[in-house]
Amino acid sequence: MKFIRFVVLILSVFLAACAGASSQSHSQSGSSAYIQNKGSDTIVNLALAWAEKYQAEHPDVSISVTGGGSGTGIAALLNKTVDIANASRQMQAEEITQAKARGFDPVEFVIARDAIAVIVNPTNPVSRLTMQQISDIYSGKFNNWAQVGGQDRPIVRLSREVNSGTHVYFRDTVIRLGDPKNKTLFATDTLLLPSSEGIVSEVRQNPNAIGYDGLGYVPSDLKKVAVAKDANSPYVLPSIATVNDKSYPIARDLYMYTAGQPTGAIKAYLDWIVSPEAQTIVANLGFVPIIK
Amino acid sequence: MKRSLSWSETLITAVVKTCGYSAVVFVLLIFFFLLREGVPALGEVKLSELLSTRWYPIENHFGILPLITGSIIVTLGAMLIAAPFGIGTAVFLSEISPRWLREILKPLVELLGGLPSVVLGFLGILILAPFLRTFLNLPTGLTALAGALLLGGIAVPTIVSIAEDALDAVPQSYREGALALGATKWQTIWRVTLPAARSGVLTALMLGIGRTIGETMAVMMVTGNAPVMAIKLSSILAPVRTMTATIAAEMGEVANGSTYYHVLFFIGLVLFVISLAVNIIASSVVFRSKTRAERVLS
Numbered sequence: 001m002k003f004i005r006f007v008v009l010i011l012s013v014f015l016a017a018c019a020g021a022s023s024q025s026h027s028q029s030g031s032s033a034y035i036q037n038k039g040s041d042t043i044v045n046l047a048l049a050w051a052e053k054y055q056a057e058h059p060d061v062s063i064s065v066t067g068g069g070s071g072t073g074i075a076a077l078l079n080k081t082v083d084i085a086n087a088s089r090q091m092q093a094e095e096i097t098q099a100k101a102r103g104f105d106p107v108e109f110v111i112a113r114d115a116i117a118v119i120v121n122p123t124n125p126v127s128r129l130t131m132q133q134i135s136d137i138y139s140g141k142f143n144n145w146a147q148v149g150g151q152d153r154p155i156v157r158l159s160r161e162v163n164s165g166t167h168v169y170f171r172d173t174v175i176r177l178g179d180p181k182n183k184t185l186f187a188t189d190t191l192l193l194p195s196s197e198g199i200v201s202e203v204r205q206n207p208n209a210i211g212y213d214g215l216g217y218v219p220s221d222l223k224k225v226a227v228a229k230d231a232n233s234p235y236v237l238p239s240i241a242t243v244n245d246k247s248y249p250i251a252r253d254l255y256m257y258t259a260g261q262p263t264g265a266i267k268a269y270l271d272w273i274v275s276p277e278a279q280t281i282v283a284n285l286g287f288v289p290i291i292k
Numbered sequence: 293m294k295r296s297l298s299w300s301e302t303l304i305t306a307v308v309k310t311c312g313y314s315a316v317v318f319v320l321l322i323f324f325f326l327l328r329e330g331v332p333a334l335g336e337v338k339l340s341e342l343l344s345t346r347w348y349p350i351e352n353h354f355g356i357l358p359l360i361t362g363s364i365i366v367t368l369g370a371m372l373i374a375a376p377f378g379i380g381t382a383v384f385l386s387e388i389s390p391r392w393l394r395e396i397l398k399p400l401v402e403l404l405g406g407l408p409s410v411v412l413g414f415l416g417i418l419i420l421a422p423f424l425r426t427f428l429n430l431p432t433g434l435t436a437l438a439g440a441l442l443l444g445g446i447a448v449p450t451i452v453s454i455a456e457d458a459l460d461a462v463p464q465s466y467r468e469g470a471l472a473l474g475a476t477k478w479q480t481i482w483r484v485t486l487p488a489a490r491s492g493v494l495t496a497l498m499l500g501i502g503r504t505i506g507e508t509m510a511v512m513m514v515t516g517n518a519p520v521m522a523i524k525l526s527s528i529l530a531p532v533r534t535m536t537a538t539i540a541a542e543m544g545e546v547a548n549g550s551t552y553y554h555v556l557f558f559i560g561l562v563l564f565v566i567s568l569a570v571n572i573i574a575s576s577v578v579f580r581s582k583t584r585a586e587r588v589l590s
Contacts, residue, residue, distance in 0.1 A: 071547075154431040155431075156431050161517075161542070162348070162349065163542055163546075183351075185348055185351070185353075188345075188346065188518065188519060188520050189520050189530070190518055191432065191434055191516040191517060191531050192516075192517040192518060192519075192533070193517065194513070194517070194541050198417065198513065201417055201418065202417075202432070202434065205421075205425075206433070208431050209432065
């Protein structure tokens with residue numbers, strides 16, 4: 001599924017490039033606007049869906065969307081080659097310093113929320129885990145499902161590659177339990193798979209596997225694990241409701257950044273993104289809409 | 293004596309010469325580029341750190357040993373599968389099968405070589421890995437063995453195609469001579485035809501190794517990419533991370549000129565040196581066998 005999306009992404013990049021080229025020739029005639037949007041791979045499907053809808057409603061605006069990762073998008077914003085950077089993490093202090101050195105203040109917009117679901121094979125009897133247990137599984141302390149109340153089977157840990165924003169978020173929030181002094185690492189035998197699709201297909205056919213992925217990318221035939229913050233908290237399944245009431249512990253905001261306060265067409269686009277109309281697209285893609 | 297070359301001949305000679313030298317020039321340029329981008333890693337990371345066993349580059353753990361052992365175990369496994377299979381197929385095509393069958397089979401084998409490795413990778417993820425897991429009762433099928441099997445499959449067409457050409461080039465009189473002396477068909481193949489085609493067969497194997505160690509996509513999809521030390525015999529049944537998969541997966545997002553970037557190029561340099569060593573060893577073996585053959589003939 002991710003691969004199909006990827007193909008769609010490539011195509012739309014090409015189309016966007018063509019549209020960009022043609023819009024530049026239009027812009028000489030006057031009224032049209034061209035917005036460049038780049039960054040997080042988590043957000044890219046959402047940003048594409050938004051751009052499509054918005055362009056259909058506003059034929060005078062053309063928007064090009066590209067992925068590449070949160071860091072890539074922010075770097076492009078710093079180099080002023082894009083108008084809006086997508087990021088699945090907040091800008092780091094040093095990136096903000098760099099922006100100031102280049103003469104602008106980055107402005108942050110929360111555009112949607114995303115939950116990271118912990119997934120296992122449907123035949124796995126384990127249906128709930130605490131954050132501490134997930135941390136111990138991924139750090140290599142637990143190596144058998146029996147240690148967390150399952151069958152006597154080895155645990156196969158799956159993770160995204162190290163350049164994924166989701167990997168970093170999961171390491172900091174779950175494995176290190178949000179403690180910045182904690183330097184626990186993934187166990188060395190953790191399988192690092194280059195795509196969401198790789199994780200999904202391995203979890204689908206392997207009863208030993210545990211993996212994690214953005215809620216929007218988990219197909220319905222896999223089992224999501226209910227997660228508790230600690231042993232005394234209730235176990236909560238990831239969903240739009242549990243993310244918004246903050247009871248599901250592994251959820252994050254998704255951001256867009258502009259260089260300085262946006263104006264004109266960019267401001268109009270960002271205003272539209274937080275409108276109820278645009279936020280229904282968020283829910284359709286499996287992300288969590290923001291409620292004002 | 294006056295030699296007259298028409299200008300077109302001079303031109304063609306120049307073009308051919310340029311083509312010949314350009315290969316050398318390109319290899320040198322690539323080598324210098326790798327040196328320039330990779331060698332700074334030695335200054336930025338301590339050698340003891342580079343030779344440690346932990347690869348987690350986003351927090352400055354730059355141990356490349358797991359990656360080197362991963363590449364070696366997958367390549368060795370692939371060659372153990374591909375070499376007998378490839379040479380066997382070549383011998384069958386050239387020596388045993390009737391001519392009409394060869395005309396059908398050889399293009400088919402070469403067609404197999406044209407399959408994009410990413411397609412094989414898909415087959416690996418969806419069919420081979422689940423099969424290995426249930427058949428061998430492993431925790432996961434994404435292992436070095438899955439990578440070796442796929443890479444073996446990728447190397448076989450290369451080996452078959454070149455080895456078969458070499459066997460086919462052995463003069464018919466050799467075989468006739470052997471048979472006339474009372475050798476059986478097998479003795480003729482094993483003692484006469486194969487040794488006579490030795491340099492071509494070795495070239496085939498070396499190109500096969502070259503394809504194997506440099507292959508990226510299929511390996512990245514099926515070996516699980518866990519950077520563990522692959523030094524035990526049982527490591528073949530465990531996930532490994534190869535050098536090529538590491539570079540491919542991580543090059544996308546590193547900052548230009550950072551330590552991480554230099555270490556990735558250093559891995560590329562190691563890979564280059566390994567291929568170079570394989571090639572040098574191969575050509576020296578081929579060279580030696582040739583001179584001996586010449587001595588016998590003279």
